[in-house]
Amino acid sequence: MPELPEVEITRQGIAxxxxxxxVTEVRIRNSRLRWPISPELAQELPGQIIHxxxxxxxxxxxxxxxxxxxxxxxxxxxxxxxxxxxxANRHEHADILLDDDYCLRLHDPRRFGALLWTRDDPHTxxxxxxxxxxxxxxxxNGAALYERACGRxxxxxxxxxxxxxxxxxxxxxANEALFVAKIHPQRAAGRISRARYCVLANAIQQVLRxxxxxxxxxxxxxxxxxxxxxxxxxxxxxxxxxxxxxxxxQRPLRGVRIAQRSTVYCAHCQR
DNA sequence: ATAATCACCTGCTCGC
DNA sequence: TGCGAGCAGGTGATTA
Numbered sequence: 001m002p003e004l005p006e007v008e009i010t011r012q013g014i015a016x017x018x019x020x021x022x023v024t025e026v027r028i029r030n031s032r033l034r035w036p037i038s039p040e041l042a043q044e045l046p047g048q049i050i051h052x053x054x055x056x057x058x059x060x061x062x063x064x065x066x067x068x069x070x071x072x073x074x075x076x077x078x079x080x081x082x083x084x085x086x087x088a089n090r091h092e093h094a095d096i097l098l099d100d101d102y103c104l105r106l107h108d109p110r111r112f113g114a115l116l117w118t119r120d121d122p123h124t125x126x127x128x129x130x131x132x133x134x135x136x137x138x139x140x141n142g143a144a145l146y147e148r149a150c151g152r153x154x155x156x157x158x159x160x161x162x163x164x165x166x167x168x169x170x171x172x173x174a175n176e177a178l179f180v181a182k183i184h185p186q187r188a189a190g191r192i193s194r195a196r197y198c199v200l201a202n203a204i205q206q207v208l209r210x211x212x213x214x215x216x217x218x219x220x221x222x223x224x225x226x227x228x229x230x231x232x233x234x235x236x237x238x239x240x241x242x243x244x245x246x247x248x249x250q251r252p253l254r255g256v257r258i259a260q261r262s263t264v265y266c267a268h269c270q271r
Numbered sequence: 272a273t274a275a276t277c278a279c280c281t282g283c284t285c286g287c
Numbered sequence: 288t289g290c291g292a293g294c295a296g297g298t299g300a301t302t303a
Contacts, residue, residue: 032280034279034280074279074280075280075281076280076281076282091281108280109280109281109282110279110280110281110282111279111280111281112279112280151273152273152274153273153274154273154274154275158274158275220282220283259274259275259276260275260276260277
């Protein structure tokens with residue numbers, strides 16, 4: 001479900017309520033996510049204040065006093081505040097209860113998500129340490145992408161969806177950004193000029209910012225932590241529009257699979 | 272080192 | 288209506 005904009009929308013919805021509040025209890029109903037939920041979470045987190053909630057790539061980092069909760073929503077995860085007494089359904093695997101009767105509930109049908117605890121600097125955690133540039137960071141630019149892509153024959157779309165190159169660009173927004181940048185998704189990453197990488201970097205930023213502004217993309221079930229869907233779906237130019245007309249040249253869009261992911265592009269506008 | 276494929280899950284849609 | 292096939296927003300691990 002969530003790509004970077006959806007994770008950021010989730011962060012923005014949760015942070016104002018959770019930050020500064022104290023954890024009263026952690027309830028784990030099913031710890032079988034991508035990795036087992038850290039058992040220390042239920043032991044160590046209660047009693048601690050959540051100082052802040054950050055996002056790195058598609059990870060949410062809940063900073064507490066003696067450590068940090070590292071959370072990932074995988075493909076189908078979502079996070080909502082519910083009434084603490086509300087019965088959990090079979091996909092609601094964990095709750096973090098806070099002061100004032102707030103209950104932050106993790107829902108994840110496919111269980112590709114993660115809920116981990118670390119006492120160390122989370123940015124040195126194995127899952128985060130080798131992540132690429134944060135695309136919405138002011139320092140993000142095409143020059144670094146160009147350097148990194150040097151010599152690579154991999155399709156540029158696979159290159160930009162690899163979080164070690166750019167952090168957090170998933171399938172939807174990779175399709176969209178490549179369309180905006182007029183770059184063919186199957187072009188070899190190492191055969192794109194520095195100037196075009198600068199255009200691509202700007203396109204990635206523009207698409208992600210736009211999506212965040214519109215509350216993310218709701219395909220079937222994404223909602224922010226307030227339960228409201230995102231509206232970026234109506235702004236999608238290529239994703240999910242295979243065979244429909246290109247919004248620029250009106251020719252039919254084409255679909256291919258790149259790195260096991262559906263890819264849609266305009267063969268006329270993207271080169 | 273790089274690139275491609277597999278694996279982990281459930282739920283939904285489609286065609287027969 | 289039922290049923291199998293294929294697909295879905297991610298990404299680490301495994302294989303060449």
